[in-house]
Amino acid sequence: MLPYKSMIKLDSNSRMPIYVQLANGIIKEISCGNLVPGLKLPGSRTLANHFEVHRKTIIATYEELEAQGWIETVPAKGSFVSKKMPVTKAQSFNVQKREIISPLQTSLFFIKKRFSEDVNEMVPKFTTFKYQFDDGVPDLRLAPIHVLARQYKSVLNSKLAAKKLNYTHDLKGNISLRKELAKYLSETRSINVTTENIMIVRGSIMGFYLLFQIILEKGSNVIVGETNFKAANEIMKNAGGKLITVPVDGQGIDVERVAEICKKKKIRAIYIVPHHHHPTTVSLSAERRMKLLQLAERYKFAIIEDDYDYDFHYESSPILPLASSDRVGVVSYVGSFSKSIAPAFRIGFVVAPEDLIDEMSKLRRFVDRQGDVLLEQAIAMMLEEGEVRRHMRKALKTYHQRRDFFCDLLQRELGDFVEFKKPDGGLAVWTKFDKKINMTKLSEAAAAQNLYIADSRRYDPIGKELNSTRLGFASMNENEMRAAMKILKRGIKN
């Protein structure tokens, strides 16, 4: 008899019944070629003794194997591995060795698209640090979680819950949320659209992904700032886009450069963050806004307007998005609740011409099937009851104070080593470090003291040696900022 016991390991702690474990073990041995077609299996009594189990267990095993077609039982002769099975080259009986090959860890010959290691830098582990100068994340201790949880619960308890738990046919997103959003966008930023111009997505990243997949084809020219939100650049490249960069100054991206490029090349789209450019936080000036809209109309390119932190503006009112002045449908506008509620709740939205929204929603059918219907409904209710505004009003006051406190602190403690402009809005300060400071080393020294600070590479897509980074201030209270600054100062002085 073959060494079945060393081939098939039973686990008495497993919740899988012993007879199923045995059957599965025998199936694997047949698959591996150790039990060949036509082989006679031991009698049930023999195998029961061998494994020290009840004979009925072996009978159940054989019945299961026969039902699945792996073995054939011939009355009065016994059980045989099915002769219909193809012959396989046997592997070693050495279980130890086999386990190394089997668990799906071999390198693959069919990966056709590989991303660079850079991608991992785009998912920094800042939450694992005690203090963090993040990219500009809100303080989640202030997040309106109890409000969201209450609304969520009432959605689950509602009469329609069972319907809402099913697949939805509304690929553009929950209609209540789209209605509330149409109202909200009109009231907060003068964008007047219908529900059919709005698609709810899982955060603004998904908005860009769907947009660029539809708008770009291989080799399409896209204009971006020399400094730019790196993830957006990757999304455009993934969709086939060829990136053309233009300088960014204190007024935002250089629109005159855009005009020159348009004269020479067919441009498909431009990606901008006019409200607070990422990473430098500057606002696009009024005349550049108008000029850009005119260029888009004349040369027929799409403006993808990223407005991820519209709500966070401290000086005068937030500036109106380009989308609010769009006369012909050249602007696609992407916003998000990730920062106003919490990043874990992936709710963003795209506002665009209806036919573009239609195509995006069809693509979504194949990306994630549908959005989070229950969460969307809960957020619709929060909007309707004014809870998002109420929270934002409170949060904005806190972040305004923190910005002022932080900028004073930064000037006082590191004024000799850094340059920065107090930002009009947003949750981070764009900070240029003295050339003598090696930011990679500084970042490492800080990490050793439990402080996260991104080094310059994170914000420098085309390698301009900016020696700059974003110092997110919003997620820390004043004591934490002081402690973080102390660590940073020590890192600089050493």
Added chain:
Amino acid sequence: MLPYKSMIKLDSNSRMPIYVQLANGIIKEISCGNLVPGLKLPGSRTLANHFEVHRKTIIATYEELEAQGWIETVPAKGSFVSKKMPVTKAQSFNVQKREIISPLQTSLFFIKKRFSEDVNEMVPKFTTFKYQFDDGVPDLRLAPIHVLARQYKSVLNSKLAAKKLNYTHDLKGNISLRKELAKYLSETRSINVTTENIMIVRGSIMGFYLLFQIILEKGSNVIVGETNFKAANEIMKNAGGKLITVPVDGQGIDVERVAEICKKKKIRAIYIVPHHHHPTTVSLSAERRMKLLQLAERYKFAIIEDDYDYDFHYESSPILPLASSDRVGVVSYVGSFSKSIAPAFRIGFVVAPEDLIDEMSKLRRFVDRQGDVLLEQAIAMMLEEGEVRRHMRKALKTYHQRRDFFCDLLQRELGDFVEFKKPDGGLAVWTKFDKKINMTKLSEAAAAQNLYIADSRRYDPIGKELNSTRLGFASMNENEMRAAMKILKRGIKN
């Protein structure tokens, strides 16, 4: 003075302050070219009278406009539209007409990829009907929502909640869920892998999307059944795949045909549902399974194994997935909790070689940034406490009874008009209707009586005139099934 009041409509019910409404109105008029660069704006007193608002409101408006760079105020001379603005061709003063052009509804010149209208058929509106023969959806009245809600709440209330509300760096998904899943997959289906072989996705659709985006390039050959899950076909095509179809019979897909194709062409991947083929519900026979694995090893193609309803098997134990016999890493296995918990909770998983999982997780960074961390944690806790198994045990008993009841009912009531085989598992019966029955008409007649039944086209990707459909039985109780059958019978007899 220009007719400002007819150009700018103030809304006293809006939550946007009047001075901001006025500023936004003026910005739009500048953008549209109705207020030209250098134009002198009315004095604050004059405009205040014109709009019947307080003079301070107009002063605030002008301050706002100046802060944003739209106007310039010259002491003792007044306020002027900034001369830096580019000149724009003016639009009509007629507000009515303007509103038609402005709200982002114009047709676009930059949509580069269009989906066919078929996509809308892949999102049927069955939840809007009183009775439905759906594709095989569980009864959501039985969904373990109170259990999930309890776990979800305890995640939100936990000390670590604030960290979990932030961005995560774990693109493969919550590590607790991946650990529980590794255990669960080993115990329920003999797939032995580490957490690094697992990626949590938003339902199996997203698993296929990410997999095929990484595995396929333009023109890659992919084998699928002649009848097949249509959405999967679309996902493969979207990733560049060229589909080659093979027949499907009572033993599953024709593996001999696969072998013949491999001799002639380079095949990149095969997509199969070996447990219960979609739509026909047949299981792939044991010898075909072995043969297929051998072919994949020899010809180096990827097997994408869709096991969306592993948990729903009534006769003997569920058949082990191909992934459990994979020796070299050719199988990528995709499963889901959408059917065992509820479709609205988008939790699926991919089990694959580690380097493939790595690439998929990098792509996800640009698709939706990250998964639903809180939900993943809640489901990890449900798995850990055995709540998923407990629910499935109960649900399976109900669905087993419903299958038996439904198949009896179908035979008794429509035996003369349909052919079907009682399925060993799954939540739907693949049913062939007599040729004389026009299924499109039948589907319409049923819809008029509040019963959803898909016509044959939904399951017939290559137009074989199957005159067959899936009759999902699980979402209806016995009374509902009787009522639905009555409607269907009436539709056939008329």
